Amino acid sequence: VKGRLRRIGSWIHDRAGLEPILRFVREYKVPPELVRTRKGWFWVFGQALVFVFLAQVVTGTGLAMKYIPSPVHAWDSLQFLNNEVMWGGFVRALHYFGASAMVVLVFAHMARIVITGSYKFPRELNWITGVVLLFLILAMAFTGQLLRWDHHGVATVDVAASILGRFPLVGGWLMELVLSGQTVGGATLSRFFALHVIVFPLLIVALIGVHLYLALSNGVSEPPKAGRPVDPATYRSWYARHKEEGNTRFFPDVAWREVVFVLLVYAVIFALAFFLGPKGPGAPPDPTFTEQVPKPDWYFLWYYTLIWYKPPALDAVVLVWFPLLAFPALVLLPLLFGTGERAPSRRPWAVAAVGGAFVIWATLTAFGLRPHWIPDFDTRPVPAAMLAEAPPEVRDGAAAFHARGCQYCHVAYDRGGAYGPDLNRSTARLSPEEMTVRIMMGIGNMPAYGHLLTPAEVDNLLAYIYWAAERDAPDPGEGSRP
Amino acid sequence: MDSDLHPPGPDGPELPLERRQFLAMLVLGMGGLAGTALLVPWMGLFLAAPHRSDPDTWRAVGEPDDFPIGATRKVIFRDPDPLPWAGYSGRSAAWVRRVSDDEFAAFTTYCTHVGCAVRWEEGAQLFLCPCHGGAFHADGTVAAGPPPRPLDRFPIRIHEGRVEIQAVGMPRPDDATHGGQGGGPDGESGP
Numbered sequence: 021v022k023g024r025l026r027r028i029g030s031w032i033h034d035r036a037g038l039e040p041i042l043r044f045v046r047e048y049k050v051p052p053e054l055v056r057t058r059k060g061w062f063w064v065f066g067q068a069l070v071f072v073f074l075a076q077v078v079t080g081t082g083l084a085m086k087y088i089p090s091p092v093h094a095w096d097s098l099q100f101l102n103n104e105v106m107w108g109g110f111v112r113a114l115h116y117f118g119a120s121a122m123v124v125l126v127f128a129h130m131a132r133i134v135i136t137g138s139y140k141f142p143r144e145l146n147w148i149t150g151v152v153l154l155f156l157i158l159a160m161a162f163t164g165q166l167l168r169w170d171h172h173g174v175a176t177v178d179v180a181a182s183i184l185g186r187f188p189l190v191g192g193w194l195m196e197l198v199l200s201g202q203t204v205g206g207a208t209l210s211r212f213f214a215l216h217v218i219v220f221p222l223l224i225v226a227l228i229g230v231h232l233y234l235a236l237s238n239g240v241s242e243p244p245k246a247g248r249p250v251d252p253a254t255y256r257s258w259y260a261r262h263k264e265e266g267n268t269r270f271f272p273d274v275a276w277r278e279v280v281f282v283l284l285v286y287a288v289i290f291a292l293a294f295f296l297g298p299k300g301p302g303a304p305p306d307p308t309f310t311e312q313v314p315k316p317d318w319y320f321l322w323y324y325t326l327i328w329y330k331p332p333a334l335d336a337v338v339l340v341w342f343p344l345l346a347f348p349a350l351v352l353l354p355l356l357f358g359t360g361e362r363a364p365s366r367r368p369w370a371v372a373a374v375g376g377a378f379v380i381w382a383t384l385t386a387f388g389l390r391p392h393w394i395p396d397f398d399t400r401p402v403p404a405a406m407l408a409e410a411p412p413e414v415r416d417g418a419a420a421f422h423a424r425g426c427q428y429c430h431v432a433y434d435r436g437g438a439y440g441p442d443l444n445r446s447t448a449r450l451s452p453e454e455m456t457v458r459i460m461m462g463i464g465n466m467p468a469y470g471h472l473l474t475p476a477e478v479d480n481l482l483a484y485i486y487w488a489a490e491r492d493a494p495d496p497g498e499g500s501r502p
Numbered sequence: 503m504d505s506d507l508h509p510p511g512p513d514g515p516e517l518p519l520e521r522r523q524f525l526a527m528l529v530l531g532m533g534g535l536a537g538t539a540l541l542v543p544w545m546g547l548f549l550a551a552p553h554r555s556d557p558d559t560w561r562a563v564g565e566p567d568d569f570p571i572g573a574t575r576k577v578i579f580r581d582p583d584p585l586p587w588a589g590y591s592g593r594s595a596a597w598v599r600r601v602s603d604d605e606f607a608a609f610t611t612y613c614t615h616v617g618c619a620v621r622w623e624e625g626a627q628l629f630l631c632p633c634h635g636g637a638f639h640a641d642g643t644v645a646a647g648p649p650p651r652p653l654d655r656f657p658i659r660i661h662e663g664r665v666e667i668q669a670v671g672m673p674r675p676d677d678a679t680h681g682g683q684g685g686g687p688d689g690e691s692g693p
Contacts, residue, residue, distance in 0.1 A: 091587070091590070091591035092587060092590070175619070178617045182616050183617075185672075199671075199672065201583050202582050202583055202670070203581055203672050205584065205585065205588050205592055206592070306590050307590075307591060307619075308590075308594065310621045311621055312619065313632040314618060327615075327616060332648060339616070393634060393635040394632055394635060395632070395635060397621075397632065422625075423625040425628065425630075464646075465646045467626075467628060467637050467639070467645035
């Protein structure tokens with residue numbers, strides 16, 4: 021049997037012309053530092069991306085067999101996948117965490133390339149194709165959200181369309197292009213399905229091919245060394261000599277690390293999928309249901325937070341120019357800074373840019389996970405039993421505090437939203453008169469209530485707020501928006 | 503035997519340069535033509551929004567008596583361009599406020615900040631946005647938060663004894679379709 025198998029193998033090897041490919045893989049040389057130092061571990065993200073993408077193709081193909089891209093049936097088909105189809109929920113979870121892994125890996129890969137200056141000569145096109153791949157991966161993440169066909173996904177597309185609508189000259193056209201009509205509906209879902217399942221994956225496959233070809237033809241970048249700047253006149257010959265002298269082969273000297281890392285990433289994806297399960301779908305996306313609190317997936321949470329924190333004067337910068345210029349700015353990077361030092365120690369601005377971007381991203385994402393600026397629509401009125409001892413005006417004030425919506429944004433008596441100041445604290449620094457002025461006239465992000473409340477209501481509200489503060493001392497560790 | 507059947511032929515004469523260039527141009531040109539022939543209709547399909555030109559986008563949303571003076575009510579109606587299979591996604595909502603006996607206002611549910619759906623809070627007499635805390639007064643003007651302009655409006659009218667809204671899509675910042683000031687009997691409001 022062994023001999024027969026060997027003969028079959030030889031036959032395939034001969035007829036398929038595998039020898040040149042195998043020889044190429046066996047003999048392809050890489051810079052020796054990737055093996056001799058531990059820096060090689062920072063060169064594994066790109067390969068991992070390819071393998072996670074393959075996993076996405078596998079899980080996505082499975083899901084496409086059960087998913088129905090129709091506005092009436094999409095949500096139900098996802099419920100069916102979650103609850104009825106064997107492994108359906110698990111495969112959905114693998115697909116979601118695989119998408120998350122792709123976003124993490126693409127930014128890790130990009131950060132490594134910026135920090136080590138690997139985008140410089142002669143690898144400018146590697147970078148540019150990589151930037152296109154980055155945007156395609158984000159486009160996959162974005163279109164995938166709508167396919168979940170819940171109110172979060174639809175609201176994210178509404179927001180994206182609204183932002184595109186602000187673009188000069190072509191805003192309206194871009195909006196209709198994304199929506200495939202005038203509102204998010206069946207045509208939008210069909211378009212996003214086609215883009216997510218066919219167009220973007222095909223483009224990604226093609227570009228991965230070009231990207232890998234460029235990586236092989238220009239050679240894998242070597243870990244940089246301070247004092248060894250990139251000079252286009254000498255770099256290629258130096259690099260070829262350096263590789264030959266190092267005599268280090270990709271397979272298996274470097275490949276083992278990549279395989280280990282890919283397996284590690286797969287293990288994390290599988291573990292997350294197993295323990296956390298599939299994402300959504302949330303409530304069905306009924307456009308007439310306005311009592312919802314939508315939120316984008318974590319990859320876009322930083323931008324959602326940024327939109328809140330930006331000063332109004334920066335509206336155009338954040339909502340128009342940033343998304344408009346991000347792509348050309350990234351494409352221009354190697355064309356403007358394509359030579360010179362690559363070592364991070366000689367390029368503190370590059371390191372600071374990556375570090376700063378990470379800190380900003382992490383901070384904004386953390387705030388976005390628990391957004392204090394959203395009124396607490398679910399806050400409940402104070403139970404009557406808790407006010408049994410309170411005078412009538414306090415009880416009326418507590419009822420008005422909830423009914424007039426004050427409680428959506430303010431904490432009093434240990435309940436309420438965090439958008440406005442915690443009133444337990446405010447009572448310590450504001451007199452009832454000052455508080456009255458704020459209620460009547462409004463201040464900052466608080467609307468004026470002067471036209472709405474009767475003097476008796478204001479008195480009752482003040483009675484409740486100060487009564488509650490006396491019984492509910494502020495927690496010193498608790499912060500609130502000033 | 504193979505060598506008999508396929509003898510290594512002598513190197514033939516080189517093709518003239520002009521002929522080679524012509525053939526190269528032909529290959530590239532024909533390839534490009536075939537690609538374009540496929541791409542053009544694809545682009546047409548991709549770029550064209552599936553407008554189902556509904557000649558009448560006025561939608562009846564109730565009788566005038568359904569709207570007490572000073573009250574704000576949510577109304578539900580058909581999209582301007584629903585697909586036959588759109589189901590519930592082919593519906594839209596608006597907030598209709600009866601300002602006086604014969605004046606109505608209809609607001610879109612999209613916040614003018616970044617387009618999230620606003621809800622009406624009767625007790626607070628405010629439209630509140632759940633995304634970034636924007637707030638609008640009952641007349642649609644900005645009360646607080648980041649929205650840059652008042653809520654967009656639908657054209658609204660009283661026609662043949664019914665309150666009617668002209669269904670239009672998602673508003674754009676520069677859109678002239680929205681922005682009606684209020685509607686009365688048979689006198690539609692609009693831009």
